[in-house]
Amino acid sequence: MTLYGRKIPKMASLVVWLIIWEIVGQLDLLMLFPPFSSVLMAMGEVVTARSFNEALWITASSYALGMGLALVVGITMGILMGLFKPIDNMLNMWVNVFLSAPLSALVPIFMILFGLGTPTVVVTVFMFAVWIIVLDTRAGVQNISPSLMEMSHSFGANRFERAKIVLLAALPEILAGIRLGLVRGVKGVVIGQLLVSIIGVGALFALYQQNFLMSHFWALIVLLFTFALTMADLIGRLEKRIEYYAHVRS
Amino acid sequence: MKIATAEFIQNGAQPVTGANKIIEVKNVSKVYGTEVVALKDINLDFEAGQLTSLLGPSGCGKTTLLKIIAGLLPATQGDILVNGKKVTAPGPERAFVFQDFALLPWATVLDNAAFGLKMQGKPKAERDDIANHYVKEVGLDGFQKSYPHQLSGGMRQRVGLARALSVNADVLLMDEPFSAVDEQTRRKFQEDLIRLREVEKKTFIFVTHSIEEAVYVSDRIILLSPRPGRVSEIIDPDIPSDIGPDELRRNEVYLETVENIWHGIKKYVD
Ligand SMILES: Nc1ncnc2c1ncn2[C@@H]1O[C@H](COP(=O)(O)OP(=O)(O)O)[C@@H](O)[C@H]1O
Numbered sequence: 001m002t003l004y005g006r007k008i009p010k011m012a013s014l015v016v017w018l019i020i021w022e023i024v025g026q027l028d029l030l031m032l033f034p035p036f037s038s039v040l041m042a043m044g045e046v047v048t049a050r051s052f053n054e055a056l057w058i059t060a061s062s063y064a065l066g067m068g069l070a071l072v073v074g075i076t077m078g079i080l081m082g083l084f085k086p087i088d089n090m091l092n093m094w095v096n097v098f099l100s101a102p103l104s105a106l107v108p109i110f111m112i113l114f115g116l117g118t119p120t121v122v123v124t125v126f127m128f129a130v131w132i133i134v135l136d137t138r139a140g141v142q143n144i145s146p147s148l149m150e151m152s153h154s155f156g157a158n159r160f161e162r163a164k165i166v167l168l169a170a171l172p173e174i175l176a177g178i179r180l181g182l183v184r185g186v187k188g189v190v191i192g193q194l195l196v197s198i199i200g201v202g203a204l205f206a207l208y209q210q211n212f213l214m215s216h217f218w219a220l221i222v223l224l225f226t227f228a229l230t231m232a233d234l235i236g237r238l239e240k241r242i243e244y245y246a247h248v249r250s
Numbered sequence: 251m252k253i254a255t256a257e258f259i260q261n262g263a264q265p266v267t268g269a270n271k272i273i274e275v276k277n278v279s280k281v282y283g284t285e286v287v288a289l290k291d292i293n294l295d296f297e298a299g300q301l302t303s304l305l306g307p308s309g310c311g312k313t314t315l316l317k318i319i320a321g322l323l324p325a326t327q328g329d330i331l332v333n334g335k336k337v338t339a340p341g342p343e344r345a346f347v348f349q350d351f352a353l354l355p356w357a358t359v360l361d362n363a364a365f366g367l368k369m370q371g372k373p374k375a376e377r378d379d380i381a382n383h384y385v386k387e388v389g390l391d392g393f394q395k396s397y398p399h400q401l402s403g404g405m406r407q408r409v410g411l412a413r414a415l416s417v418n419a420d421v422l423l424m425d426e427p428f429s430a431v432d433e434q435t436r437r438k439f440q441e442d443l444i445r446l447r448e449v450e451k452k453t454f455i456f457v458t459h460s461i462e463e464a465v466y467v468s469d470r471i472i473l474l475s476p477r478p479g480r481v482s483e484i485i486d487p488d489i490p491s492d493i494g495p496d497e498l499r500r501n502e503v504y505l506e507t508v509e510n511i512w513h514g515i516k517k518y519v520d
């Protein structure tokens with residue numbers, strides 16, 4: 001972005017939005033919408049509170065567990081679907097259904113199945129993240145040039161080496177799937193905890209809301225957004241390095 | 251043994267049969283699905299140390315035959331014998347050069363050239379040594395650490411060639427290796443191939459759809475006709491070996507051979 005011929009750093013637009021937030025907040029139009037400065041101050045309180053650290057720990061661990069499962073299951077499923085037509089025929093429809101389904105509606109069912117605790121949140125994270133990883137991995141495997149596999153076969157590559165080539169050749173797409181999955185997983189962990197509402201950040205949100213601590217409420221939202229975007233950005237950077245040579249593959 | 255449905259031999263030179271055959275194609279047919287007959291009753295011998303071209307219009311089954319010989323595709327009927335042994339899978343005595351190069355995009359030139367050796371379990375130092383030798387031999391010295399995407403099409407195919415040479419196979423199977431490179435590079439390649447053949451003393455089976463290319467580089471040309479793929483003629487061009495590439499393109503025997511093949515092939519091209 002340029003203004004009067006000068007280059008403006010990306011952060012500048014963010015600053016503009018924060019100033020607008022501050023002004024609107026100061027006008028005191030909505031009780032739900034405190035100025036950014038008080039959100040910032042509340043953030044200090046939020047992150048130092050013991051409840052926050054507990055919530056953070058629970059949230060992080062359910063997120064990590066759900067994502068871990070989603071990665072293992074998603075990449076495995078995607079590779080199998082990409083390699084074997086019958087498996088693809090059986091699963092493709094369901095993957096697409098779950099990808100576009102409003103998964104939040106399923107959380108109450110998970111609560112019945114897995115109880116009002118961390119397992120439900122883990123399953124929610126998993127369900128939010130896994131399908132896009134499956135689909136992108138599948139696309140990556142299907143895009144591998146057949147001659148690359150013939151080449152490895154003709155030079156005597158064993159099963160393990162061939163699997164390695166499949167994985168490396170599909171890596172750009174797999175990473176794209178992981179990046180999207182990580183962001184969806186954050187949605188999953190927040191929605192899961194909000195609906196369960198007695199653990200993790202969900203419990204904190206409920207607490208702040210019930211006590212009209214709107215600055216704290218917003219501070220928590222800002223923290224979560226920052227986390228999700230940072231994760232996506234990190235994977236995005238990794239992706240660029242891989243794509244550097246992968247997008248020119250013949 | 252029936253070698254071809256119609257045999258046409260240039261300048262009365264008899265094709266050498268029997269003595270040195272390294273590959274035998276016996277009654278090979280290939281049907282894709284239920285109706286696409288890509289090859290029908292192919293019987294051929296390939297002589298050791300010769301460069302034999304499979305020539306024919308697009309879709310006549312050249313790639314199919316080459317892949318069956320490579321063990322990458324099963325024949326619907328018939329057998330391939332390499333040194334008298336039946337082919338069921340790829341083997342270390344055959345190396346393939348791919349039309350689209352088939353290089354690993356994440357590996358350097360040297361690692362790509364060493365791929366076959368790595369699959370054979372050769373230790374790193376040894377395989378790098380051998381691969382390095384062939385990378386130099388194909389004219390890519392200085393590019394060992396480059397990645398495929400940094401190279402031109404012609405250079406990529408040289409990597410493919412170095413990879414095939416590194417495993418020291420007896421037979422090199424080349425599927426239109428020069429079709430994806432530009433005309434100038436292609437000529438250089440053809441000259442290099444002829445030189446390489448003299449240095450390496452290997453058997454080459456070379457697929458092409460260019461008559462000129464086939465006549466220039468081959469000891470023997472097998473002309474395939476399409477739908478279904480059959481052997482229509484076998485030609486042994488008898489071009490003096492001591493003339494240079496520029497002279498060759500004006501050589502009478504060369505021009506006459508090209509002309510004869512074109513007459514044989516014309517009816518299949520519409
Ligand atoms: N995997 C396949 N499935 C069905 N038909 C095929 C397949 N591969 C090749 N064919 C058909 O077989 C015939 C020979 O193909 P190919 O061997 O590639 O010919 P060439 O290399 O001479 O151009 C063509 O008609 C082609 O359409």
Ligand SMILES: [Mg+2]
Nearest residue numbers: 312313314426
């Ligand atoms: Mg072909």
